[in-house]
Amino acid sequence: MDQLVFFINQVLISGAVLGSVYALGAIGITLIFGILRFAHFAHGDMMTMGAFIAFVLAGLLAAAGLSVPFLPTGFVVLPVALVITAAIALGIDKLFYAPLRKRGAKPVTLLIASIGVTMMIQGLIRLFFGVNTRSFFETEPKRIVRINTSWIGSGRDITFTQPELLMVILTIILVLVLHLFLSRTRLGKAMRAMSDNADLAQVSGINTALVVRVTWIIAGGLACCAGTMLALDVSLTPDLAFNIILPIFAAAIVGGLGQAYGAIAGGFLLGFAETLAVFDWSVLLRPLQPWLPFKVVSGLALVPTEYKLTVSFVILVIVLLARPTGIFKGAST
Amino acid sequence: MSTPLMNSPAARTIGLYIALVVLIVAVMVYAGVPYTTRMLVEAAAYALIALGLNIQWGYGGLFNFGIMGFLMVGGASVVFVSYPLNMKFWNSVGPMLLGRAILAAIIGALIIVAARQAHRIGITGGRKLALTVIAWAIAYVLFRSQMDPAANFIEHNVDFIGGLGLPAVVGWAFGGLVAAGIAWVIGRICLGLRTDYLAIATIGISEILRALIKNMQWLDRGTLTVSPLPWPLPLPQDYQAKGVDTMSALIYARGGFLILVAAIVAVVMLLLIRAYGGPWGRMMRAIRDNYIAADSMGKDVTKRQLEIFVLGSVLMGIGGAVLVSFAQILDPNSYQPINHTFLIWVMIIVGGAGNNWGALFGAVFIYVVWLMSEPLAQFLLGGVNDMIGHFGWGAIPDIESRSLQMRVFVLGLVISLALRYAPRGLIPEVAQSTR
Numbered sequence: 001m002d003q004l005v006f007f008i009n010q011v012l013i014s015g016a017v018l019g020s021v022y023a024l025g026a027i028g029i030t031l032i033f034g035i036l037r038f039a040h041f042a043h044g045d046m047m048t049m050g051a052f053i054a055f056v057l058a059g060l061l062a063a064a065g066l067s068v069p070f071l072p073t074g075f076v077v078l079p080v081a082l083v084i085t086a087a088i089a090l091g092i093d094k095l096f097y098a099p100l101r102k103r104g105a106k107p108v109t110l111l112i113a114s115i116g117v118t119m120m121i122q123g124l125i126r127l128f129f130g131v132n133t134r135s136f137f138e139t140e141p142k143r144i145v146r147i148n149t150s151w152i153g154s155g156r157d158i159t160f161t162q163p164e165l166l167m168v169i170l171t172i173i174l175v176l177v178l179h180l181f182l183s184r185t186r187l188g189k190a191m192r193a194m195s196d197n198a199d200l201a202q203v204s205g206i207n208t209a210l211v212v213r214v215t216w217i218i219a220g221g222l223a224c225c226a227g228t229m230l231a232l233d234v235s236l237t238p239d240l241a242f243n244i245i246l247p248i249f250a251a252a253i254v255g256g257l258g259q260a261y262g263a264i265a266g267g268f269l270l271g272f273a274e275t276l277a278v279f280d281w282s283v284l285l286r287p288l289q290p291w292l293p294f295k296v297v298s299g300l301a302l303v304p305t306e307y308k309l310t311v312s313f314v315i316l317v318i319v320l321l322a323r324p325t326g327i328f329k330g331a332s333t
Numbered sequence: 334m335s336t337p338l339m340n341s342p343a344a345r346t347i348g349l350y351i352a353l354v355v356l357i358v359a360v361m362v363y364a365g366v367p368y369t370t371r372m373l374v375e376a377a378a379y380a381l382i383a384l385g386l387n388i389q390w391g392y393g394g395l396f397n398f399g400i401m402g403f404l405m406v407g408g409a410s411v412v413f414v415s416y417p418l419n420m421k422f423w424n425s426v427g428p429m430l431l432g433r434a435i436l437a438a439i440i441g442a443l444i445i446v447a448a449r450q451a452h453r454i455g456i457t458g459g460r461k462l463a464l465t466v467i468a469w470a471i472a473y474v475l476f477r478s479q480m481d482p483a484a485n486f487i488e489h490n491v492d493f494i495g496g497l498g499l500p501a502v503v504g505w506a507f508g509g510l511v512a513a514g515i516a517w518v519i520g521r522i523c524l525g526l527r528t529d530y531l532a533i534a535t536i537g538i539s540e541i542l543r544a545l546i547k548n549m550q551w552l553d554r555g556t557l558t559v560s561p562l563p564w565p566l567p568l569p570q571d572y573q574a575k576g577v578d579t580m581s582a583l584i585y586a587r588g589g590f591l592i593l594v595a596a597i598v599a600v601v602m603l604l605l606i607r608a609y610g611g612p613w614g615r616m617m618r619a620i621r622d623n624y625i626a627a628d629s630m631g632k633d634v635t636k637r638q639l640e641i642f643v644l645g646s647v648l649m650g651i652g653g654a655v656l657v658s659f660a661q662i663l664d665p666n667s668y669q670p671i672n673h674t675f676l677i678w679v680m681i682i683v684g685g686a687g688n689n690w691g692a693l694f695g696a697v698f699i700y701v702v703w704l705m706s707e708p709l710a711q712f713l714l715g716g717v718n719d720m721i722g723h724f725g726w727g728a729i730p731d732i733e734s735r736s737l738q739m740r741v742f743v744l745g746l747v748i749s750l751a752l753r754y755a756p757r758g759l760i761p762e763v764a765q766s767t768r
Contacts, residue, residue: 039529096749108396108528109752112682115675116748122671123742127735246540249533306548313537320526320534 003284005149005156011275017164017233019271020171024226025241025248026255026263027178028219034195034258035215036101038110042117043223044245046089049121050224051231051240052129054081055136062139070143074136074232075166081228082221089220090213092117118242125238134236163232170225175264178218182260187214195258247274247309250316256326265327270312277302277311346690346760353698360701363708367580370587376700377594378655383680383696384601384689385648391687391762392614393641394621395524398532401673402539403646405546405665406515407508407653412496412559412663413552414504419495427491430483431551437479441472487551493559494551501565505654512650513643515542520642524635539674547665560662566590594655598693601648605689617641618687671741676703679744683751685758694760702747703740710739 025047032040057077061067068076096117100110143162182188187210194201194211202208227241234240241248251270255262282300289296303311319326361369382400389395422428448468451461487494523534547555566589572582608614617637620627624634657663676699684695714736751758 039532096753099753103756105752105756109756111529111532112678113749113752115678116745116752119671119675119741119745120749121745123738123740123745126738127742131734131738246533246536250537253530253533304548307544310541310544313541316537317522317534320530321522324526324530 002154002156003287004152005154005158006283007279008158009156009160011272011279013158013160013164015272015275016168016268017160017271018274019268020167021226021230021233021244021267022248022251022271023264023267024171024174024222024229025244026251026267027175027260028222028226029248029252030255030257030260030263031191031195031215032219033252034260035191035198035212036097036110037198038107038114039249039257040219041111041114041245042092042121043219044241044243044248045118045121045125046085046092046220046223047227047230047241048125048238049088049227050081050085050220051227051236052125053084053224054078054228055134055231055236057081058136067140072136072140072142072163072166072232074228075163078225078228082224085224086217086220089216089223093212093216122238122242129238131238136232136236161233163229167229167233170229174222174225178260187211191215244309247312250312253316254319254326256328259326259328262326262328269327270315273315274308274311278305278308342760342763346694349694349759350690353694353701356698356701360705367583367587370584370591372701372704373697374587374591374594374659375656376697377591377598378652378659379677379680379700380598380652380693380696381594381601381655382649382652382677383684383692384598384605385645385652386677386681387645387686387689387692388605388641388648389645390681391692392609392617392621393638393645395638395642395645396528396532397535397642397645398674398678399519399535399539399542400649400677401668401670402535402542403512403516403649404653404656404673405539405542405668406512407505407650407655408657408663409546409553410508410511410650411501411504411654411657412562413494414497414499414507415501415563415658416496416498416559417563418498419491419493422487422491422494425486425491427483427487427494430479430486431494434476434479434483437475441475444468444472444475484549484551493554501563501658504658505651508654509647509651512646512653516643516646517639520639524638524642536670536674539670543665543668553663553665556664556666558662558664562658562661562663564590564658564661566593590659597651597655602689602693609689671744676700676744679748679751681758682748683755683759685760685762687762688758688760691758691760691762695758699744699747703744706740706743707737710736710743714739 025043028046029040029043032038032043054074054077057080058073061073061077067073096113097110100113144159145162145165146157146159149156149158180188182192190201190206191211191214193204193206194208198208201211230244231240247270248267251266252263253266254269255264255266278301280301282296285292285296285300357369357373360372364372382404385403386397386400389397445465445468448461448465451457451464456464519535519538523531523538526534546553549555550557553559564586567586569579569582569586572585573579577585616627616632619630620632620634620637628634677696680695680699681692682695683699684693685691711733
C-alpha cells in the first residue's frame with residue numbers, strides 16, 4: 001500500500017494544489033475575456049503583486065507583534081491584501097485600458113497594452129523588493145499535516161502542508177461564492193448577460209460600466225488569493241506567477257474563454273495532467289511485476305520532469321486544434 | 334506635428350532618423366566607442382528580427398508571440414554549424430545511436446502519416462481518430478526508446494555532439510533555414526486560429542522550444558552553455574596579436590562585425606521595400622485588411638499567410654543566430670520572453686507596424702533606450718539615495734541590481750504611452766490608396 005500512498009502524495013495532492021492555483025488564476029482571465037474581450041496578459045503579475053502586498057502586510061503584522069494561532073500570518077492578512085489588489089486592478093484599468101477601450105481599440109491592442117502593464121508591474125516589484133527569494137515562513141513554522149495510514153497497511157504517511165490544505169479549501173469556498181454570485185445576484189446575472197452579448201446587455205439597461213468595475217474587482221481579488229496562496233506554498237519571487245501565466249491561459253482556453261466553470265475544470269484538468277505526466281509509473285507497476293509480461297524499469301514517466309510545464313502547452317495546442325472553443329463552448333471576439 | 338513640414342511623412346522620417354543619430358552620438362560620448370559599436374551590432378541584429386516581425390504583423394497581421402523560440406532555434410543552429418568538430422563524438426558509437434534515433438523518428442512519422450490516410454481503406458470517424466492516437470503513441474514510444482539511450486550515451490561519454498566547424502555565416506543561413514522549417518510546421522498547425530488564440534499558442538510553442546533547447550544537453554550542452562563560438566571575422570584578440578592596442582582592436586573587430594550585419598540589414602531592407610511596393614505587398618495588405626474580400630478575389634489566404642509566417646521567421650532565425658555568434662556563447666538560461674519577445678514587439682509598436690523604416694527605427698531606438706535606462710536609473714536612484722541620506726533614512730540596498738530592473742519598467746511605460754498617444758507608431762504605415 002506504500003505505493004498507493006506515494007501515488008496520493010505525488011499525484012492527487014500536488015495535482016489538486018496545482019489545479020487550485022491554475023483554476024483561481026484562470027477564472028480571473030476568463031471573466032475579463034468574457035466581459036472585456038481581450039486576453040489579459042498582466043494577470044500573472046497581478047497575482048505576484050497581490051502576494052507581495054500580502055507579504056508586506058504580514059511583515060507589518062509581525063512587526064507589531066500580532067499573530068494568530070494555527071494560521072500563517074500571510075493567510076490572515078489575505079482579506080486586506082485582496083481589497084488593496086482589487087483597488088489597484090481598478091486603477092490599472094482606469095489608467096491603461098479604459099482610454100484604449102474608449103477609442104474603440106481592437107482587442108489585440110488591449111492585449112499588447114496588457115503586456116506593457118506586465119512589464120511595468122514586474123519592473124516596479126523588482127525595483128522595490130529586489131530579485132531575491134522570500135518566504136512567508138521566516139518567523140513562524142510551516143505546519144505539515146501527516147495522516148497515518150497504517151490502517152490500510154502502509155508505512156508511509158499522507159503528507160501535505162497547511163498552506164496546501166488552506167489553498168484547496170479556499171479555492172472550493174471561492175468557487176462556491178462565485179457560483180452563487182453569478183447565478184443568484186442581479187449583478188452576477190448582469191455579468192453573464194454582458195459576457196454573452198455586450199450590446200444586448202447595454203440596451204437592456206444593464207449598467208455596463210459597473211459590470212466592468214465589478215469584473216476587475218473580482219479578478220483582482222482572485223488574483224491576490226491565487227498569488228498569496230501560491231507564495232505560501234512555495235516561496236515568493238518576482239517571477240512567481242509570470243512563470244505559470246501560460247498554463248493558466250491554457251487552462252482558461254481549454255475550459256473555453258469566457259466560461260467561469262470551464263476555467264475551473266480546465267485548471268484542475270491541467271494540474272492533474274501535469275502531475276500525472278511526470279509521475280514515475282514504475283512505482284505502481286513494480287508490485288504487479290509477477291503478472292506483467294515485461295520487466296519494469298524505473299523512470300517510466302510519460303515525459304521527463306524537466307518538460308512538466310510543456311504538458312500544458314501540448315494539451316492547449318491539441319485542444320485548440322480539435323475544439324478551438326474549448327471543452328465548454330467559449331465566447332468569441 | 335503642427336507645422337506643415339512635419340505633416341510630410343518623409344520629413345518626419347528623416348527628422349526622426351537624425352534625432353536617432355544624435356542619440357547614438359550622445360551614447361558614444363557617454364559610454365565610449367567600443368561600447369557603442371557593440372550596442373549597434375546588437376541593435377542591427379534586433380533590426381533583422383524586428384523586420385521579420387514587421388513582415389508577420391505589419392504586412393500580414395499575424396500575431397507571433399513566439400519570437401524567443403525562433404531566436405533560440407537560430408542560436409542553436411549556429412552552434413551546431415560553426416562550433417569546431419568534436420572528434421570524440423564522431424569516433425564513438427554516438428553517431429550510430431543518433432542515426433538510429435533519427436531512423437526511429439522517420440518510421441514513427443511514417444506510421445502517423447499512414448494512420449492519417451486510414452480513410453482510404455475504409456476506416457473513418459471515431460475509429461480513424463483512435464487509430465491516429467495509437468499511431469502517435471507508438472511513434473512516441475519508438476522514438477523515446479532510441480533517443481533516450483543515444484542522448485544518455487552522448488551526455489555521459491562525449492559531452493555533446495559538437496559542431497561542424499563551418500564558417501559562422503553558413504551557420505546564420507542554416508539558422509534561418511531551421512527557423513523556416515519550424516515556422517512551416519507551426520504555421521500549418523496554428524495559423525487557422527484567431528488572433529488572441531494564436532498569440533497564446535505561439536507563446537506556448539516558444540516555451541516548448543525553450544524547454545527542448547535547455548534540456549537537450551547532447552545537442553548544445555543545455556545550461557552548461559557552449560562557448561566560445563567563432564566569429565565570421567577576426568576577433569579583437571586576433572588584432573591584439575598583431576600588435577594593435579586593446580581599444581582599437583575592439584573597435585576594428587566590432588566595427589567589422591557591424592559592417593557585415595549592417596550589410597545584411599541593408600540587403601533585407603532593399604528586398605522588403607521592393608516586395609512591399611510590388612504586387613506581392615499589395616496582396617498581403619489586402620489579405621491583412623480584409624481577408625474575406627481577398628479570398629473572394631481568388632487569393633489563397635491560408636497559403637499566403639503561411640508564406641509570410643515562414644518568411645518573417647527566417648529573419649528571426651538569422652537575427653537570433655547573429656546575436657549568439659556575436660556574444661560567442663549560447664546560454665539557454667538567458668532567454669526570457671521579456672528580453673526576446675516583448676522587446677521586439679515594443680520596437681514594432683513604437684516604430685510603426687507595416688513600415689519598414691519604422692521597424693528599423695524602432696529596433697535601434699528601443700534597443701538604445703533599453704540599454705540606457707539602466708545607467709539612467711542608477712543615476713536617479715543614486716540621487717534619491719543621497720537625498721534620503723540627508724534625512725538619515727539609510728541607504729537603498731543593492732542599487733545596481735535594482736536599476737537593472739528599471740529598464741523593464743521603462744519599456745512597459747514606453748509601450749503604454751505609444752499605444753495611447755501614437756497607436757500607429759512614430760513612423761506610421763503610409764496609406765497607398767491615393768497614388
